[in-house]
Amino acid sequence: MTIFSLRLLALVSMFFDHVAALFLLGSPLYLPMRMFGRLAFPIFAFLAVEGFRHTTNFKRYIARLLFVAVVAQIPYMVCFPDAFRLNVILQLVCGLLFLRLVECSLSPMRFLCVVVSIGILSMASEYGLLAIFLMVAFYSRSKFFSVVFMALCSFNFLGVGSFAYFLLCRYNGECGYKLSRLVSYGFYPIHLFVLALLYV
Numbered sequence: 001m002t003i004f005s006l007r008l009l010a011l012v013s014m015f016f017d018h019v020a021a022l023f024l025l026g027s028p029l030y031l032p033m034r035m036f037g038r039l040a041f042p043i044f045a046f047l048a049v050e051g052f053r054h055t056t057n058f059k060r061y062i063a064r065l066l067f068v069a070v071v072a073q074i075p076y077m078v079c080f081p082d083a084f085r086l087n088v089i090l091q092l093v094c095g096l097l098f099l100r101l102v103e104c105s106l107s108p109m110r111f112l113c114v115v116v117s118i119g120i121l122s123m124a125s126e127y128g129l130l131a132i133f134l135m136v137a138f139y140s141r142s143k144f145f146s147v148v149f150m151a152l153c154s155f156n157f158l159g160v161g162s163f164a165y166f167l168l169c170r171y172n173g174e175c176g177y178k179l180s181r182l183v184s185y186g187f188y189p190i191h192l193f194v195l196a197l198l199y200v
Contacts, residue, residue: 001167002176003050006043009167011187014040018191022079022199041088042164045131046171048092049138052099064185065093072189075196089188091125095135102139 001009017037024030048065055061069089076087125131 001170002172002174003047004176004179006168006171007047007179007184010040010043010047013037013043014188015191018079018195022195039164039167041127041131042134043168044088044092045095045135046138046168048096049099049135052096052139058100062093062096064181065089065096068185068189069093072192075189075192078196079192079199086125087188088126088131091127091131092135094125095132098132099135099139102136 013036016033017040020027020030020033020037024033051061052058069087072087072089127134
């Protein structure tokens with residue numbers, strides 16, 4: 001699988017997940033669509049780490065993700081008003097900042113302060129620290145740790161986490177067809193805006 005096919009699968013599965021969560025509760029389609037939707041975050045986490053490996057400008061990469069996260073937060077809270085939490089894009093940002101921190105040379109005290117801050121911020125999101133652990137596993141490129149964390153993710157991803165891992169194992173390292181940045185970065189906030197308008 002290429003970056004393009006993985007990203008397309010993640011976008012489609014995320015869309016199905018949100019549609020089911022908002023409009024299909026009690027329907028026979030609810031559980032299958034939610035399970036399919038659980039593929040999205042592990043794949044997005046993997047793609048974020050791949051982007052981290054290959055970006056030539058980390059600050060610009062993080063700035064784009066932060067912009068998407070801020071724009072998407074209001075429609076996200078309209079769609080999911082039951083509990084205040086931050087959207088998953090910000091969680092990806094936390095994971096990437098942690099990876100960047102690992103690569104930097106900081107004093108032990110400063111390192112600890114930053115790690116605690118990132119940890120507290122990530123816990124306000126849906127998947128908490130598990131998301132950061134998952135991204136560290138992808139970054140390590142260790143199959144053992146990736147399998148362990150995917151198994152842990154299965155508890156939070158309705159048992160689909162392990163299947164996502166097998167899909168990611170088929171990644172061939174190629175980009176494939178390149179989506180425009182408008183689609184890659186814009187789909188998340190735009191689809192939330194549309195769903196929020198239909199939901200209210």
